[in-house]
Amino acid sequence: MRKLSSNKHLFLLYSIILILMAVSMRATNDMVVTTVSPFGKYLLHFSYILSALVTAIVYLGTVLATTFLNPLMNSKLRRNVFIFANFMIIILLVLYYLSSSISIFIVSFFIGIAYGIILPNIVTSASLYPDKTGRERLLAIYSVGLSFSLVFGPSLETYLLTFINYRTVFLFFAPIGIIGFITSFFMEFPKNNKKETHGSSIKHNSGLWSAILTITTYNVPFAALTVFLVIFAETRFHVSSYMAYLPFVFFFTVSLFTRIYLSIRPIKNIRYPLIIAPTITVIALIIFPFLPNYFAFVGVMMFLGIPHGSIFPLSTIEISRGTSVEERNAVNSYFYSYNMALFMVIPLIFAAIIPYIGFEKTFAILIIPVIISVLIIIKKYWNDNKIFGINS
Numbered sequence: 001m002r003k004l005s006s007n008k009h010l011f012l013l014y015s016i017i018l019i020l021m022a023v024s025m026r027a028t029n030d031m032v033v034t035t036v037s038p039f040g041k042y043l044l045h046f047s048y049i050l051s052a053l054v055t056a057i058v059y060l061g062t063v064l065a066t067t068f069l070n071p072l073m074n075s076k077l078r079r080n081v082f083i084f085a086n087f088m089i090i091i092l093l094v095l096y097y098l099s100s101s102i103s104i105f106i107v108s109f110f111i112g113i114a115y116g117i118i119l120p121n122i123v124t125s126a127s128l129y130p131d132k133t134g135r136e137r138l139l140a141i142y143s144v145g146l147s148f149s150l151v152f153g154p155s156l157e158t159y160l161l162t163f164i165n166y167r168t169v170f171l172f173f174a175p176i177g178i179i180g181f182i183t184s185f186f187m188e189f190p191k192n193n194k195k196e197t198h199g200s201s202i203k204h205n206s207g208l209w210s211a212i213l214t215i216t217t218y219n220v221p222f223a224a225l226t227v228f229l230v231i232f233a234e235t236r237f238h239v240s241s242y243m244a245y246l247p248f249v250f251f252f253t254v255s256l257f258t259r260i261y262l263s264i265r266p267i268k269n270i271r272y273p274l275i276i277a278p279t280i281t282v283i284a285l286i287i288f289p290f291l292p293n294y295f296a297f298v299g300v301m302m303f304l305g306i307p308h309g310s311i312f313p314l315s316t317i318e319i320s321r322g323t324s325v326e327e328r329n330a331v332n333s334y335f336y337s338y339n340m341a342l343f344m345v346i347p348l349i350f351a352a353i354i355p356y357i358g359f360e361k362t363f364a365i366l367i368i369p370v371i372i373s374v375l376i377i378i379k380k381y382w383n384d385n386k387i388f389g390i391n392s
Contacts, residue, residue: 019141019148020179020180021122021180022122023179024149026149027152028153033058034230034248037055043165051351052227053348055226055347057105059340059341060109060112060344061115061116063116063341064112064113066119066120066333066334067333069117070121075190075329078117078189078329079187082118085113086118086177086183089114093111094170097167097170116337123316124329125188126141133266139317143263154245154248158248160172207320208331210318211331214274214314215312216342218278220346220366221285223346224346224350228347229301232359235359236291237294246298247298247301248301250305251308254308262310271388274377274388278371282371284300284304285364285366286367289364291360
């Protein structure tokens with residue numbers, strides 16, 4: 001990474017590598033977690049609970065990998081496992097196409113483990129850049145790559161669903177995994193791997209905890225939307241599979257432009273965005289029970305794209321400001337572990353509540369953890385200029 005810091009052309013090259021990896025990983029990952037649930041419900045005839053459970057199994061594998069595997073491996077071993085995990089994504093996407101009502105749970109678990117190895121290592125790689133401004137710009141570029149993939153992936157799937165079913169979608173996304181496998185050989189990993197720390201030594205790290213609280217303000221509702229948006233749209237508005245999946249495209253397009261803005265004009269003082277973004281989320285969730293039609297639903301999803309585009313980059317900036325290089329792999333791993341735990345647990349709770357009060361009111365209930373998280377951030381970390389202010 002020292003060579004990258006002294007050469008703008010190599011910095012640009014690494015940015016391209018980072019974007020390609022982000023697009024491959026996130027496009028396939030998002031396709032899996034948004035498609036496996038309707039695949040289970042409409043083709044394998046799962047109940048709401050089983051539809052949520054098969055997605056939760058993906059996140060269970062990711063939680064186990066980010067908590068117990070990735071933090072404990074040294075840099076050299078982690079790089080080799082990272083490359084192997086990218087290769088396995090290709091194989092597992094093909095196995096989804098061949099899966100039954102039983103084997104789908106097995107495939108989901110192993111693809112979750114693969115993503116649990118890949119996800120934290122990409123953001124750790126981006127955060128190794130020694131210059132603070134360059135590092136935060138790389139993190140923003142990585143976020144742009146994620147957002148682009150979340151426009152590209154749903155757009156492709158929306159088109160594919162006009163002539164194939166949910167099962168065959170997995171087969172069409174397998175070639176995208178090849179991009180990630182090739183790119184994985186060029187990703188940066190820490191050189192001084194013997195000095196990396198994990199476990200109890202970073203459990204009080206303010207960068208980790210502020211990032212966890214920040215991401216909670218959005219990923220609690222987004223975890224439910226990821227699994228149930230398509231089913232909600234088909235049930236509430238009686239639209240086709242194509243139309244039900246289409247809101248993801250508009251949602252992620254707004255998110256993409258939000259992250260492009262943040263990459264062009266990095267935010268130094270991130271306090272006020274941490275108030276504005278959750279406020280938008282709360283307003284959108286309150287509107288859910290009152291949606292008059294499908295087009296209003298698309299509008300609300302676009303509105304939600306603003307906090308989606310801003311909260312993740314802000315969280316990664318908090319981690320980069322609040323950690324040393326030696327702490328970063330473990331902190332990023334535990335951060336992703338928490339995220340995946342949310343995506344595992346929230347949809348199951350959501351599915352259990354739906355039969356009693358319906359989709360709309362269940363979405364509105366999700367404002368509670370959003371508000372609580374913001375209040376804790378204000379109480380505990382608001383005056384920390386190293387993480388939130390301009391003196392970082």
